[in-house]
Amino acid sequence: MKVGIIGAMEExxxxxxxxxxxxxxxxxxxxxxxxxxxxxxxIVLLKSGIGKVLAALGSTLLIxxxxxxxxxxxxxxxxxxxKLKIGDIVIASEVHYHDVDVTAHGYQPGQVPHCPIAxxxxxxxxxxxxxCIHQLNFSSVRGVIVTGDTxxxxxxxxxxxxxxxPKAIAVDMEAxxxxxxxxxxxxxxxxxxxxxxxxxxxxxxxxxxxxxTAAQKSSLVVTNMLTCLI
Numbered sequence: 001m002k003v004g005i006i007g008a009m010e011e012x013x014x015x016x017x018x019x020x021x022x023x024x025x026x027x028x029x030x031x032x033x034x035x036x037x038x039x040x041x042x043i044v045l046l047k048s049g050i051g052k053v054l055a056a057l058g059s060t061l062l063i064x065x066x067x068x069x070x071x072x073x074x075x076x077x078x079x080x081x082x083k084l085k086i087g088d089i090v091i092a093s094e095v096h097y098h099d100v101d102v103t104a105h106g107y108q109p110g111q112v113p114h115c116p117i118a119x120x121x122x123x124x125x126x127x128x129x130x131x132c133i134h135q136l137n138f139s140s141v142r143g144v145i146v147t148g149d150t151x152x153x154x155x156x157x158x159x160x161x162x163x164x165x166p167k168a169i170a171v172d173m174e175a176x177x178x179x180x181x182x183x184x185x186x187x188x189x190x191x192x193x194x195x196x197x198x199x200x201x202x203x204x205x206x207x208x209x210x211x212x213t214a215a216q217k218s219s220l221v222v223t224n225m226l227t228c229l230i
Contacts, residue, residue, distance in 0.1 A: 003043045003229065004068025005222060006058050008050045008174050011211050012075035015219040016045055028061050030054075035066070039226035044068055048174065051149050052097075055174035059181035070125065070188045073178045074222050076214035077145065077170040077193035078152055080162065084195050086210050087217055089133055089140035090169055091126055092191035094118035095176040098161050098168075099148035109164040110146065112180070118144070119179030122188035125225075129192055132224040138217060143169035145191055147176035170195065192225075194218040 007013040016038060017023070023036040031054075032047045044066040048058030055073075062068040077090055084090065096110040096118050103109060108117045126142065133140045146161060146168045161168060175191045182189035194214035 001042070001069045001229065002067055003041055003226065004059075004062030004066060004071045005043055005045045006048055006055070006062060006071060006073050006178060007075045008048055008055065009075065009211075010047060011215045012218070013045055013047045015215060016074070016222060019223065020045065028065060029057060031058050031061060033061070033066065039223055040230055041226040043226070051173050052147065052177035055177040056181050059178045060185075063181070063185045063187050068187065070122070070190075071178065071182050072125075072222055072225070073175055073189065073191040073193075074218045075172070075174070075193055076196035076211055076218070077172040079170055079195040079198045080158075081141070081143075081169045083141055084169065085139070086195055086197075087213050088195045089138050089217060089221060090145065090193050090195065091129055091133075091140060091142045092121050092145040092175060092179075092193075093126070093142050094120045094144055095179040095191060096144060096146045096165060096168070097148060097176045098146040098165060098171065099150065115180070116183070119176060119183045121179065121190045125188055125190035128228045129190060129221060129225050132221055132228060136220060136224060138221070141169050143167060145170045145172060145175050145193070147172055147174060149173060192218050192221050
């Protein structure tokens with residue numbers, strides 16, 4: 001089995017990259033890709049860049065060019081619920097776009113025409129991840145993660161997201177695009193993020209301050225999860 005791991009930013013992938021054995025670096029359509037072993041598992045680690053288009057491109061490369069059997073999305077996210085604090089882990093039960101609106105034609109908020117309302121993460125992968133999180137004694141919440149090409153900061157965008165997606169626990173800029181590609185390709189996926197900010201007026205400051213902490217925790221969950229896939 002080959003595991004594809006995708007993160008948007010250098011901080012979100014370099015911890016995993018530095019732990020890989022027999023690492024081989026390549027580049028594909030602007031994405032930086034490392035192949036090798038991590039925790040005894042054959043992996044392909046891809047740094048996609050930020051946003052939905054690059055995340056979709058990176059996911060497609062992992063599946064089509066590098067033959068990944070499952071896809072793990074790692075990194076950081078903005079919290080949307082008071083249940084969370086900085087550094088907590090969020091596991092996506094499903095992912096939605098928060099910046100897609102075709103409701104005028106009868107679709108649900110966030111629903112792309114002729115696609116499901118949400119893209120559901122693989123239940124077995126979620127179970128494995130939550131077991132690893134418990135063993136690490138980390139705090140975590142499972143729920144809806146919403147995605148858009150905007151860094152959410154301030155009350156107005158927060159109100160809009162909470163109105164349209166009242167069950168959302170976190171927001172990011174890649175997860176739904178990754179889930180969308182995996183759905184189209186019939187490849188199981190999971191999204192594992194650590195909270196770096198709370199999508200409010202100070203979210204940019206908090207993100208810069210806590211990105212490293214979030215990346216360390218999400219990377220540790222991924223590393224431990226891989227040992228359960230052998």
